Amino acid sequence: MSELMSMMNIGREMERKLTAVGIDSPEKLAETGAKQAFVKLKEKYPHVCLVHLYTLEGAIHHLKYNRLSEEKKKELKEFSDFLKK
8 A cells, every 4th residue: 555545535546646746645745735736636637626625635634525624625615616717
């Protein structure tokens, strides 16, 4: 199992995508941040969605993505919506 896959919410497919955009460790993901990692993923994989952003945020904070606070989910949704413009 890779270091990334040892993180909560990160499965084989997400690990593959993150590695493809240059994020190959939990430290690199935390350093990059969920939003910037999402932007990188979106550039290479246009079909990634809001749930991917929640997943990244949850992984960084050691939470299942559905355990993020409503405030954090709202913030991330606004960010995702902004990128669609």
